[in-house]
Amino acid sequence: MDHAGAPVGAPSRPQTRNPVRAADLPNTVDLAWRERAGRVLPGGMYGHIKAPNYPEGFPQFYSRSSGSRVWDVDGNEAIDLMCSWGPMILGYNNPIIDDAYRSELANRGLAYGPSPKSVELAEKFVDLVEHADWAMFGKNGGDATTVATTIARAATGRSKVLKARRSYHGSTPWYTPGPAGITAEDRANIIEFTYNDLVSLEEAVALAGEDLAAIIITPHRHETENDQIAVDLAFARTIRKICDEKSAVLILDDVRSGFRVSVKGSWEPLGISPDLSCYSKCIANGYPLSAVAGIESLADAASSIYATGSFWYGSAEMAASIACLDAMVEMDATSVMKARGEQLMNGLREQAASHGFSVVVSGPPAMPFMRFTDGKPLDYAYIWSAEALRRGALFHPFHNWFLSTAHTSDDIDRALDASDGAFGYLSLRVG
Amino acid sequence: MDHAGAPVGAPSRPQTRNPVRAADLPNTVDLAWRERAGRVLPGGMYGHIKAPNYPEGFPQFYSRSSGSRVWDVDGNEAIDLMCSWGPMILGYNNPIIDDAYRSELANRGLAYGPSPKSVELAEKFVDLVEHADWAMFGKNGGDATTVATTIARAATGRSKVLKARRSYHGSTPWYTPGPAGITAEDRANIIEFTYNDLVSLEEAVALAGEDLAAIIITPHRHETENDQIAVDLAFARTIRKICDEKSAVLILDDVRSGFRVSVKGSWEPLGISPDLSCYSKCIANGYPLSAVAGIESLADAASSIYATGSFWYGSAEMAASIACLDAMVEMDATSVMKARGEQLMNGLREQAASHGFSVVVSGPPAMPFMRFTDGKPLDYAYIWSAEALRRGALFHPFHNWFLSTAHTSDDIDRALDASDGAFGYLSLRVG
Incomplete structure (x- = not known):
């Protein structure tokens, strides 16, 4: 990778501005693949990692990942602060997790039916996750949130599900952020409230009336382009109280935060116990898997619904996943990520101040995010993240980032070197 | 496995009745796992492979699979006529497919973003599937059908989707066969018709009026507990004509039949071209993957919808999947499965007649099914399939079966030996 101008490998935080624009990354291989892709993939790529949504200079195609690093098809290396948008938590190609996968595949094959591993993994969830008396498994995070709301409706015989406005709960017609191809009926039983706003919550509850099946909520507020905000304790307690009083189901959508905040469930530190919780992303360090964990009194409803898939066993x-959960507990992964996250967050705050930018660095340390608060925040973020990537660190301009246990203190220093150069260039360009 | 009474390995079809009930299979390990499962999985197991839905003697837990065989946790071996409900098509643990998977994993890891493989695989779909100008990928079959209907709605700006009554299109709220936890609004934009019934189709079209977005249909009729019935050519042509006249989208749900009937798409032999087709199950010989393939004029709509997942890249x-599709083409897999399927179907017809049972053996040869038509059909099917399993062949009592290229002619003979013993016992018991 051409890190022209970036003091790569410097062990300490650079204190001086580095206003030089880094050289463009080589991209001829990426451009050739984009051209081929444009002929056979709609718009050249589907989903949330379409290059046109990203700053100029972000590649479309990746060729390799290992530890905390990713390489694009042109061989440009970057410290990955996105961890595949969460799934990677113990490092890419972690030999312990990959050996567990390969060994099970070699011994058992892609078998016909459920194996004892489904029992062992459910036992692991029951053992680790404070509120869990049982668990069941799917593939996508959206499978987990859909199964959870279906269980809540089956248990209560009611229809309405309350969710926070702009909270993401998966790529399903009743939750997608985009409106294309979505009908009014897809959302007819969803009532929205504002996260941490008691008045709007009470209005939503009143609207649901006797038909309140569930309240689904993320452990903290993590909307794109916004600061991450901790749940207000009184707000969380009120949700629990409403669900108790109305015999509705409290669903904690821990797909994004799960096991990065606490192995016991992300609201366990608050002392608030959900009825159902949804997991996916990091639970198998990148292998496709999701889970719903629930309390005993919802087991019959969970057993009554039709939820299955060819690959769900x-x-x-x-x-x-068993190997991943064991390894996370053994190494106290949340503490490791917390330390690295604080190192990154403090470093970014210092750099922003020293370069004269006003930013908010927010979120649990294992899933930090930085937002510019002056000038043109999103434009700044695009320029800054493009420049950081040119210097070898992959930060997302408008979505929260993720850390892993594979990020060493030196990795964070290198990422901060890249970000310092990016601040320097941004300062030159907009100053 | 204790195949007491079953002439295992006999190369020719047994012509004599074998009325002895086979010994129960050992099941102490399975029972022990069921007890553990009962404490941590809702109802002891989720989804479509819950043992309580199956004949007595069917195990809950499997330990291994290889080639055309599966072994339960007690070591009982069976020829698997279900192929994991379709995903297995080239044999469990096929070294060519598994090597392709492992090699990609070792070289590339569970990478951050799209890799060139997504382009190569889309090119493969465009190359093989007659109507396909592009493809995009998900995990579940239900992802593919949901993405397809969403594309159709985005393209047309309309809401109503027509589907055949009892046709299965995946485990999503708008399609599940079970009603638990499903709201009226989930189905508000679905209008049902009767497969192969032109009058009911026209009524459904009239009901949709100007709001007809799509007609989704399986290539043939394959409802549980029923004969499989080929699509009536005039019916298929009428669907195509209606979609053309109304500018609606024809979606072929090829999740179950895809690549078992034709590598060009299951309606290609009929000369009828869908606008979108959905694939999953066998396209990667058991690895979790699904696909939507579409025509050029729907590429913009496909690109406009919000459809993504953490594991979709x-x-x-x-x-x-690339290795699987290549291998299927190279060995002319559809012809191999057709020959084995005809061997099985003819053998079952002969056995039923010789034992005095009236049955219908139906379906494309690669996905056959047998239904008893006298006595108590479902009771008979339960007894027959339980007895066949005791003799080493896994047939489903009420869902179509699947064949693979790993099923040898000798495997089919062995399965027929098991089924002959099962007919013999059934005859003794109900005769």
């Missing part, structure tokens, strides 16, 4: 992904 | 599954 995949035993190798479950073996990987 | 998985490059190793795509490498497995």
Whole structure:
């Protein structure tokens, strides 16, 4: 990678501005693949990692990942602060997790039916997650949130599900942020409130009336382009109280935060126990798997719904998940990520101040985010993240980032070197 | 496995009745796992492979699979006529497919973003599937059908989707066969018709009026507990004509039949071209993957919808799929499965007649099914399939079966030996 101008490998935080624009990354291989992709993939790529949504200079195609690093198809290396948008938590190609997967695959194959690993993994969830008396498994995070709301409706015989405005709960017609192809009926039973706003919550509860099946909520507020905000304790307690009083189901959507905040469930430190919780992303260090964990009194409803898939019994992904959960506990992964996250967050705050930018660095340390608060925040973020990537660190301009246990203190220093150069260039350009 | 009474390995079809009930399979390990499962999985197991839905003697937990065989946790071996409900098509643990997966995983890891494999796989779909100008990928079959209907709605700006009554299109709230936890609004934009019934189709079209977005249909009729019935050519042509006249989208749900009937798409032999087609199950020989393939004029709509998932870029599954599609073409897999399927179907017809049972054996040969038509059909099917399993062949009592290229002629003979013993016992019991 051409890190022209970036003091790569410097062990200490650079204190001086570095206003030089880094050289463009080589991208001829990426451009060739984009051209081929443009002929056979709609718009050249589907989903949330379409290059046109990203700053200029972000590649479309990646060729390799290892530890805390990713390489694009042109061989440009970056410290990955996105961790595949969460799934990677113990490092890419972690030999312990990959061996567990490969060994299960070799011994058992892609088997016909459920294997004992489904029991062992459910036992692991029950053991680790404070409120969990049982667990069941799917593939996508959206499978987990859909299964959870379906269980809540089956248990209560009611329809309405309350969710926070702009909270993401998966790529399903009743939750997608985009409106294309979505009908009014897809959302007819969803009532929105404002996160941390008691008045709006009470209005939503009143609107649901006797038909309140569930309140689904993320452990903290993590909307794109916004600061991450901790849940207000009184607000969380009120949700629990409303669900108790109305015999509705409290669903904690821990797909994004799960195991990065606490292995016991992200609201366990608050002393608030959900009825159902949804997991995916990091639970098998990147292998496709999701889970719903629930309390005993919802087991019958969970058993009554029709929820299944051809690949939902995949035993190798479950073996990987067991190994991943064990390794996270053994190394106290949340503490490791917390330390690295604080190092990154403090470093960014200092750099922004020294370069004269006003920013908010927010979020649990294992999933930090930085937002510019002056000038043109999103434009600044695009320029800054493009420049950081040119210097070898992959930060997302408008979505929260993720850390892993594979990020060493030196990795964070290198990422901060890149970000310092990016601040320097931004300062030159907009100053 | 204790195949007491079953002439295992006999190369020719047994012509004599074998009225002895086979010994129960050992099941102490399965029972022990069921007890553990009962404490941590709702109802002891989730989804479509819950043992309580199956004949007595069917195990809950499987330990291994290889080639055309599966073994339960007690070591009982069976020829698997379900192929994991379709995903297995080239044999469990097929070294070519597994090597492609493992090699991609080792070289590339569970990478951050899209890899060139997504382009190569889309090119493969465009190359093989007659109507396809592009493809995009998900994990579940239900992802593919949901993405397809969302694209249709985005393209047309309309809401109503027509589907055949009892046709299965995936485990999503708008399609599940079970009603638990499903709201009226989930189905508000679905209008049902009767498969192969032109009058009911026209009524459904009239009901949709100017709001007809799509007609989604399986290539043939394959409802549980029913004969499989080929689509009536005039019916298929009428669907195509209606979609053309109304500028609605024809979605072929090829999740179950895809690549078992034709590598060009299951309606290609009929000369009828869908606008979108949905694939999953066998496209990566068991690795979790699904696909939507579409025509050029729907590429913009496909690109406009919000459809994504943390695991939807998985490059190793795509490498497995490329290897799987190549291998299927190279060995002319559809012809291999057709020959084995006809061997099985003819054998079952002969056995039923010789034992005095009236049955219908139906379906494309690669996905056959047998239904008893006298006595108590479902009771008979339960007894027959339980007895066949005791003799080493896994047939489903009420869902169509699947064949693979790993099923040898000798495997089919062995399965027929098991089924002959099962007919013999059933005859003794109900005769």
